Amino acid sequence: MVKNSKFKTKIAGVYIVFAYLLIRSFVYSGSARAQEVSLSIAPPITELTIQPGRAFSQTFTLKNDGIPVTVVAKIFPFVPLDRQGHAELIEDAASVGAFTGWFTFDPTPVSIGTTGSHNFIVKITPPPRAEEKDYYFTFIAEVQNDNNLGVNNSQAQARIGANILISTSKDGNPGKKASIIEFSAAKIIDSFSGLTYKVLIGNSGASFFKPVGKITIDQIFGSTTVLNLTPLNILVGGSRQISCVQGEEIISCKLPGKFLIGIYRSNLSFTIDGSGASIEKQIYTIAFPFSIVLGLITIFVIYRMIRKLTS
C-alpha cells in the first residue's frame, strides 16, 4: 500500500515536471525572435571636461536581447545636424584618422549571445597639445553581417551609438556664453487655442552647456504658471530648440489651461549650467475669446434672419 502510494507520488512528480517544462517553454520561449537584432547601450551620453594630456576611461555596456551577434566598436566624430539635438556622423577615413590617438579601445569583433552583454572600455586621452575647445564623438557598436544566402535579399545591419562630448580645458572652466536667439509666442490668441512658446538658445562660447531655467507666465489677474526648460546640451557655434520638461517627460512649452483670457506676461530666464548670471527675455500675449464672440455674432445674425423671414 505504501509502495503504491510512493509510486503514484513519483508518477505525479514526473507529470508535474513535464507540465512545468511544457509551460516554461511557452512562457519563456525567448524574447529574441528568429531573426531579431536587439541591442541596448548605456550610458547614452558622456560629457567630459578634461585637461589635454590627461586620461579618462569610460565603460559602455552593450546588452543583446536578440539573436547572437558579432559586434565591432567604432568611434566617429560628429557635427550637429539640426537644432534638435541630432548628430551627423563624419565617417570618412581622414576625419576618423585625425583622432586615432585620442581613443584606446579593443577594435576586435566581439561575439555576444542572446541576453548577453559586453563592456567596451574606451580610454579617452586628448593629446597634450590638443587645442582647448570642444570635440564631439559617437561611440558606435556595429553588428557584423555576412550576405551570402544565395537568394535575392537585402541584409539589415544594425548599429547603435552613444554620444561623447569632450571639452578640453587646462583650468576646467572653459568660457561659456549663451544668447536667446528666439523666444516667441503668438501676440494675440483665441482663449481656447493655448499658448505655445518657441525657445531657441545659441552657444557663442567655447564649450557646450545646458540652459537651466524656466518660463514664468504671469496672468494680469494674478495667476502664475511655471514651465521648466529641459536642460539640453547646446553645442559650440550652434543653437538648439529647447523644449520643456514635466517629470521625466519632454513636452512642448505650452501654457496649460482650457480658457485663457487677458494679458499674459511670459518671462524666459535661465543660467548656464545652473550657475552665473541669469539671462532673460519677456514677451506679452493677449488672449481673447474670439471664437465665442464669433459664435454669438453668428447666432445673432441667424436669429435676425429667422425673425425677418417669419415676420
Added chain:
Amino acid sequence: MLKFIIGLILSLIGTVHAQGVIQSPNYVIQMPNLNSGAGIPTSNNYSLSSTIGQTAAGLYSSSGYRVKSGFQYIYSIIPFSFTVSSISINFGHLAAQTPVTATNTLTVASGGAGGYQVKASENNPLKVSGTTKTIPNTNCNTSCTNTTAGIWSLSNKYGFGFNMSGNDIPADFTDTTYYRPFADRSNSESPQIVMSSIYVGRGRQSTVTYKVNISGVQPSGIYNNIVMYTAIPSY
C-alpha cells in the same frame, strides 16, 4: 511534494537575473556600468547623471577631468535600445513587372536619452556579387530621391526602394504608395533619417517596406545588398 510544487510555481513566476535590475511602475532601470570613482549611485533617488571628478578648481587640476554620464532631466538610468526585427529580407524569385515587397520593423526606446534618430543607407544597389549587374535604385513613377519620397505604383517603373510607416517617420512618406531609394554609400551619398524624435520615447516603432520591381531585360542572377540602420540618441 508540496514544497516542490510551490518551488516550481515560484520559478515560473520569476527568474533571478544576474544583472542589477530595478523595477518601478514606470521604469525598468538597468544599471549602467559607469566608470565612476564614486561607484554606481545607490540612493533611492537614482540620480540622473553620475558626476565624476570634482568641480572645485584644485580637485579638477589633480584629477584632470570632470565627467557626467546620462541626462540630467531623466532621473532613471535607462539604456538606449534599438531593435531590427529581421536581419535578412528575402525577396524570393523576382519576375519581370511583378513588384515584390517585404517588411522590416524598427523599434527604438530612448527613455533614458530623450530624443533619437535612426539613419539608413545601403552599401550599394541590389547587385550580383562580383559583377556589375545591378537593380537600380528607384526613381518612383516620376521622381523621388533619398531625401524626398514619391509615388511608386506603376508596374513599368523599375528599381529598388522603400516606404516607411509608423512612429516618428519622415513626413514625405504620405502613405503606402510613397517610396524613396536608400542613400547609396558606394555613390558617396550620406545616410538619411528614417525615424527621429525630440521627445522621450519608449517602444517607438516603424515599418520599413522594401519594394523591388524588375524589367524583362534584367540580367539573371542573385541580387543582394546590405542596408545599414544606425540609431543614435540625441545629445
